[in-house]
Amino acid sequence: MSVGEAGWCFLGLRHSSALTVPCGCGAHMSECSLWGKLALDPEARILADRLIRARYLHRILWWRPEAHPDLRRFLSAASEFYHAVAAQTGAAVIVDSSKSSLFAAVLARAPGIRVHLIHMIRDLRGVVSSGQRPKAYTPVMSPRFCIQHWCRANVGAELLQNRAAGFSRVRYEDFVAHPKPMLEQLASDIRGFPVSCPFLRDGSANIQPQHLVGSNPDKFQCGEIPLRERPPELGPVMKKVVSLAGAPLLLRYGYLSKRRSGVIAADDRLTGSVAESTALALAPVSDHKLESDRI
Numbered sequence: 001m002s003v004g005e006a007g008w009c010f011l012g013l014r015h016s017s018a019l020t021v022p023c024g025c026g027a028h029m030s031e032c033s034l035w036g037k038l039a040l041d042p043e044a045r046i047l048a049d050r051l052i053r054a055r056y057l058h059r060i061l062w063w064r065p066e067a068h069p070d071l072r073r074f075l076s077a078a079s080e081f082y083h084a085v086a087a088q089t090g091a092a093v094i095v096d097s098s099k100s101s102l103f104a105a106v107l108a109r110a111p112g113i114r115v116h117l118i119h120m121i122r123d124l125r126g127v128v129s130s131g132q133r134p135k136a137y138t139p140v141m142s143p144r145f146c147i148q149h150w151c152r153a154n155v156g157a158e159l160l161q162n163r164a165a166g167f168s169r170v171r172y173e174d175f176v177a178h179p180k181p182m183l184e185q186l187a188s189d190i191r192g193f194p195v196s197c198p199f200l201r202d203g204s205a206n207i208q209p210q211h212l213v214g215s216n217p218d219k220f221q222c223g224e225i226p227l228r229e230r231p232p233e234l235g236p237v238m239k240k241v242v243s244l245a246g247a248p249l250l251l252r253y254g255y256l257s258k259r260r261s262g263v264i265a266a267d268d269r270l271t272g273s274v275a276e277s278t279a280l281a282l283a284p285v286s287d288h289k290l291e292s293d294r295i
Contacts, residue, residue, distance in 0.1 A: 001091030004212030004219065006035075007107065007280070008098035011044045011078055012052060021137055024212030024219040034211045038084050041077040048074060052102050060105045061163070075110040082113050082282050089211075093190055097215065097279040101156025104280055108164045116166035116190050116281040119157040123173065123255050124150050124246035125239055129232040136217035143238065147245045154249050166190065166281075171253065176229045179205065190281050203227055 009019055023032040030036050047070050051060065065072040082094055098104075108115045127150050131141035141149075161167050168186055175182050180200040187195035199206045205225050212219040234242065243250065250256050 001085065001089045001093070002095040002097070002210050002212060003085060004210075005096070005098045005214035006085070007078070007081070007096045008100055008103055009213050010040055011074075011081060012048050012098065012100065012103050019213070021214060022220075024210045024215070026209065026220065029213070032211060034085075034088055035213065037088065038081075040081065044074060044077040044081070047077070052100075052106060054102065057102070057105075060102065060109075065109065074106070078107055079110045079112045082110075092283060093187075094282045095279060096282060099153060099279070101153065101160055104156075104160055105163055107280060107282065108160070114166070114283040115164045116168070116283070117157065117160055117164040118186070118279040118281060119154075119161075119167070119169040120175070120279060121154065121169065121171050121253050123232070124250060125232040125234060125242050126172075126230070128238075128242050129234050130230075132233075138217055143242060147242065150246065151249065154253075173229050176227050179227055190283065 004024060019029050021029075023029055023035060025032060025034075027033070027036075050070055051074055063071055065075055082096075085091070085094055104115065104117055107113070108117075124147065128143045128146045131143070131146040134140050157169075166189070168189065170182060170186070180197060180202070183200060184195060184197050187197065199208075204227055207222050207225050209222055210219070232239065243256070247256065
């Protein structure tokens with residue numbers, strides 16, 4: 001079950017205006033058949049405001065929940081939220097694309113759920129180019145903002161590699177080139193048995209309406225969606241500036257070499273080349289094993 005940025009919107013620090021954007025199913029959030037039925041802890045967002053801050057990283061990583069009531073309460077609310085989604089949908093795995101390393105670090109400590117962090121990387125030049133194209137309710141983002149966000153997100157994901165129960169890294173460009181084998185291996189690693197993704201074909205994906213919160217306006221597209229890499233649309237000077245700004249990480253992820261692997265590495269499970277987002281695959285742990293194969 002894919003929920004978009006549900007965790008960050010309902011439990012995190014995203015401005016409440018994000019919940020005015022229709023669900024991916026097309027309905028208003030309050031009228032959605034999924035989100036309109038969920039009862040949320042009203043204190044969760046207040047607690048998140050106290051906890052999920054970079055300057056409070058020590059709280060997230062090293063505080064003992066039993067000794068700190070606010071942290072314990074928030075972790076309990078987060079666990080209840082994802083269990084409620086699992087109960088409503090029958091999903092064994094919830095894919096949350098909230099793209100916040102701090103939020104992921106908190107969830108990795110929540111009781112009753114198993115967090116598998118998916119570090120998806122995109123070429124910074126492609127990220128800056130994409131950020132300058134307006135889309136519906138998504139504002140245009142300046143190159144400076146894109147560079148800062150890209151660096152912060154990737155460094156955060158690197159630091160979290162050993163914090164989550166599972167970790168996979170995949171480059172966006174490699175995923176677009178080989179979507180079916182890469183996603184099937186990722187899904188199989190998370191579930192612990194072979195998972196098939198019949199909705200994926202060479203160069204396209206057959207997408208049905210999903211209950212995606214927030215997220216990119218492209219979430220409203222359904223049917224046969226072509227998958228292709230869009231080359232950066234940057235001038236030569238801007239391209240050099242962006243390349244220089246992100247050089248250390250671009251080099252680490254293989255963007256400053258001619259190697260484009262498209263091959264899944266044994267050590268990282270999935271490896272490739274895009275650093276735009278951090279997604280969470282959360283498998284609820286309960287007394288009743290959920291048998292759904294959906295992911």
